[in-house]
Amino acid sequence: MWKYLALRKFGAVFAETLLLVWCVLVAYYARLHESPFSPTAVDKHQILPKALLIAIIFQLFLHLNDIYDFRQLQASKVYIIRLFQALVMATASLWILYYIAPVLTVGRGVFGLSLIFSAIFLIFWHTMLRMYFGKRTPKTKMIVLGTGNLAREVVKEILRRPELGIQILGFVDDNPKLVGQSVVNPKVIGTYQDLPKLVAKEGVDRIIVGLADRRGKLPIQELLDFKTKGIQIEEVTTFYERVAGKIPIENLKPSWMVFNTGFGVSKRLLIEKRILSIVASSILLLMFFPVIFLLMVLIKLDSRGPVFYKQARVGQDGGTFTLWKFRSMVQDAESDTGPVWSKGTREDPRITRIGKLMRKLRLDELPQLFNVFKGDMSFVGPRPERPHFVQQLTETIPFYNLRHIVKPGITGWAQVNYGYTNSMDLTVEKLQYDLFYIKNMSWMLDGLIILETIKTVLVKEGS
Numbered sequence: 279m280w281k282y283l284a285l286r287k288f289g290a291v292f293a294e295t296l297l298l299v300w301c302v303l304v305a306y307y308a309r310l311h312e313s314p315f316s317p318t319a320v321d322k323h324q325i326l327p328k329a330l331l332i333a334i335i336f337q338l339f340l341h342l343n344d345i346y347d348f349r350q351l352q353a354s355k356v357y358i359i360r361l362f363q364a365l366v367m368a369t370a371s372l373w374i375l376y377y378i379a380p381v382l383t384v385g386r387g388v389f390g391l392s393l394i395f396s397a398i399f400l401i402f403w404h405t406m407l408r409m410y411f412g413k414r415t416p417k418t419k420m421i422v423l424g425t426g427n428l429a430r431e432v433v434k435e436i437l438r439r440p441e442l443g444i445q446i447l448g449f450v451d452d453n454p455k456l457v458g459q460s461v462v463n464p465k466v467i468g469t470y471q472d473l474p475k476l477v478a479k480e481g482v483d484r485i486i487v488g489l490a491d492r493r494g495k496l497p498i499q500e501l502l503d504f505k506t507k508g509i510q511i512e513e514v515t516t517f518y519e520r521v522a523g524k525i526p527i528e529n530l531k532p533s534w535m536v537f538n539t540g541f542g543v544s545k546r547l548l549i550e551k552r553i554l555s556i557v558a559s560s561i562l563l564l565m566f567f568p569v570i571f572l573l574m575v576l577i578k579l580d581s582r583g584p585v586f587y588k589q590a591r592v593g594q595d596g597g598t599f600t601l602w603k604f605r606s607m608v609q610d611a612e613s614d615t616g617p618v619w620s621k622g623t624r625e626d627p628r629i630t631r632i633g634k635l636m637r638k639l640r641l642d643e644l645p646q647l648f649n650v651f652k653g654d655m656s657f658v659g660p661r662p663e664r665p666h667f668v669q670q671l672t673e674t675i676p677f678y679n680l681r682h683i684v685k686p687g688i689t690g691w692a693q694v695n696y697g698y699t700n701s702m703d704l705t706v707e708k709l710q711y712d713l714f715y716i717k718n719m720s721w722m723l724d725g726l727i728i729l730e731t732i733k734t735v736l737v738k739e740g741s
Contacts, residue, residue: 290407291346294400295333300656302329302384303401305391328384332392334374336400339368342733344402354365362402365397411421418444420484421476424514425451425461428528429488432518433462439521447480452495470497477504488514523695525717527676540717548720551656551685559651570644573604574637580632585607586645591662594685598665599654602645606633641734646688650689658724661685662711671705681712691715691723696728 303314306325312318319325340346345362349638374384383389419438422429427448438443448467451457454465469475485504489495505511515534519525535541553637561568566614574585587605590598629637636642649655655662659680663671690710696704715723 286629291337294403295330295337297399297403298333298336298396299326299642300328302332302388302392306384306388306396309387309391323363323384325384328382328390329417331382332384332396336364336368336396337371338659338729339371341729342367343542344733356403357408365400371383371392418442418483419447419481420444420486421447421467421480421482421738422449422464422514423452423470424488425449425456425466426488426529428514428518428526429486430462431526432486432488432514432521433464433598435518435522437463440522440614444484447476447482450476470495470500473497473500474503484510484512486514486517488513519714519717523691523714524707525713525714526607526710527706533669535717538717543719545717547721548684549614550721551658552653553725555650555653555656558657559647563647563651565735566644566647569641573632573641576632577605577630581608581630591666591686592668592682593654593662594682596679596682599649601662602648603655604636604642604645606630606636634697643688650688654685658686658690658715659685660690660715661693662686662719671682675706675709677713678709680716681709683716689727689731693726694727694734 306312306319306323306329314320314325314329340361345361345363345364353523361740372389376389384392422433431447433446435498436442436446446464448464449456449461450468450470450473451466454469457468459466477485482504485501487501488495501511513534515526515530516538552573577585583605585605587607589601589603591601593599608630628735633642646655650657668678690712691714692708696708696709715727
């Protein structure tokens, strides 16, 4: 998980969870005048697990409202509204939870004080975090070797993420004519011959090697000397993967995938995911049966045609299967055009009235629980594409077939980070997220994707 979560952000979440627990313990002491660590509090009132539950509920809704997105560091109006929404949603959820399971309650007085203390703390804490990330001096000084497209992209990612604490000193290139020119925001500050002087003068901590063609150009001896002196030397593809959460296919070599960690899909993990898929899809089909039945009726009343829409999709190992969805378009929507990219719910005139609502809430995907139960799909994985497009994409995009190593999913890393794609160029971007998922597939990553999917459905467009 550390590969795709900034340690500083994780540290802030961990510290905040502990402090939220402390707010509840202080509320317990203020209301009952008894130590929260006394035998009565620990054994009879179970205050510690109940305080942790409150902290987790608050953290869940802070995450769903993007409070931990530090790319906009100023305390803007949007940030204040989202923080207020998170506090209200967490409070309402706890009230509902206590109504359903009274045994979990900490008592009305303790709960009321906990809400007051937690709200005051969270407002103060997140305001201070943004001030800290916005005004502190970055601790890591970095230069980028090369001025190619991927080198520029990695710098853009760093500039969008001030919480990483990285200061870009500039680019270094073998072309002396580029010295002094602005490539992204930092300039080209020297040539390869200037490297020893720049490293000593600027106190460089890290060098990212972003050369598209290294043959005969890479200053290997200088880089080796820097590494022996404690300076981190990192290849741009590996660094970009960790910072951006995707694997760039530009200049990507099969040797990088062979010798790098990851891409070894665990058979045990696949078996465990299959067992979970059977159990979870069975439970969810029973839970959502009333919703499924209601949608079937509404679709029939809204427009002519079948309730379900069946479509061939490419699954694991390149095999095809029939994907089920609720029909959200008019009947025979592609009879005249053949397979075309979806334009999204706002621009596509083929989408029905109930179809717009279903797509907005992702309810048209509910029948795919049958696909998960049958074993065609998993809950998390690359979204399955149609054979017509797979053939085109495989011929055009390098490594596209790698996304068929694992079973496709209802949701995936690409969906929560990028959303719909409706062109060849956007599919390349989405593939980079899919490759990242396959390389780093784990239970923790699946859990993060499911949590992000819930946030996507509730508060923003995409997926």
